[in-house]
Amino acid sequence: EAGVTQSPTHLxxxxxxxATLRCSxxxxxxxxxxxxxxxxxxxQFLLWYDEGEERNRGNFxxxxxxxxxxxxxxxxxxxxxxxxxxxxxxCASSSPGGRDTQYFGPGTRLTVL
Amino acid sequence: xxxxxxxxxxxxxxxxxxxxxxxxxxxxxLRGLFWYRQDPxxxxxxxxTLYSAGEEKEKERLKATLTxxxxxxxxxxxxxxxxxxxxxxxxNNFNKFYFGSGTKLNVKP
Numbered sequence: 600e601a602g603v604t605q606s607p608t609h610l611x612x613x614x615x616x617x618a619t620l621r622c623s624x625x626x627x628x629x630x631x632x633x634x635x636x637x638x639x640x641x642x643q644f645l646l647w648y649d650e651g652e653e654r655n656r657g658n659f660x661x662x663x664x665x666x667x668x669x670x671x672x673x674x675x676x677x678x679x680x681x682x683x684x685x686x687x688x689x690c691a692s693s694s695p696g697g698r699d700t701q702y703f704g705p706g707t708r709l710t711v712l
Numbered sequence: 713x714x715x716x717x718x719x720x721x722x723x724x725x726x727x728x729x730x731x732x733x734x735x736x737x738x739x740x741x742l743r744g745l746f747w748y749r750q751d752p753x754x755x756x757x758x759x760x761t762l763y764s765a766g767e768e769k770e771k772e773r774l775k776a777t778l779t780x781x782x783x784x785x786x787x788x789x790x791x792x793x794x795x796x797x798x799x800x801x802x803x804n805n806f807n808k809f810y811f812g813s814g815t816k817l818n819v820k821p
Contacts, residue, residue, distance in 0.1 A: 702758055
């Protein structure tokens with residue numbers, strides 16, 4: 600069974616531009632979570648989507664946004680990139696309603712130049 | 713407020729030297745406690761889910777236990793390949809996850 604997949608694996612963008620990161624959950628999972636992990640730091644919760652709806656949001660500015668598609672895949676958009684947005688962005692998926700274990704993808708390494 | 717605290721922040725062991733990692737939690741209704749292993753630059757790898765106090769789970773050299781206030785990840789006779797950051801997380805009754813900041817384990821040969 601395929602795990603959580605993320606693309607691209609690496610992304611380099613100039614400051615001020617927009618970045619789009621993508622995530623495909625495990626088959627049968629409807630909940631998708633996004634986390635930011637800056638170098639050497641812990642996981643910071645960004646967004647939670649379930650059944651196409653945004654269920655919860657972490658303490659990040661509005662330029663961090665996303666959506667979930669009818670097939671439950673998700674994308675994270677980061678607008679007006681700042682240098683401190685450079686981090687590993689992790690996606691995780693879980694069973695409907697987010698009531699059980701989260702399984703993580705390999706991450707996208709975003710570097711803002 | 714719900715929170716998870718892991719200790720120690722870092723742990724250095726000699727190969728074969730057994731030890732335990734601690735995860736203390738305060739949560740409004742525990743639905744599950746999760747342990748993950750994370751290698752540098754990679755996504756966390758799922759290890760265990762524990763649902764109720766008294767539950768124990770084992771996998772190779774790792775054993776996770778759960779009480780009403782904390783969980784332990786016991787590492788028996790560790791090898792250098794066990795070196796990683798170990799993360800603990802809890803899921804509360806409102807379906808919200810809280811992650812600890814992790815314990816960075818270094819096992820020297």
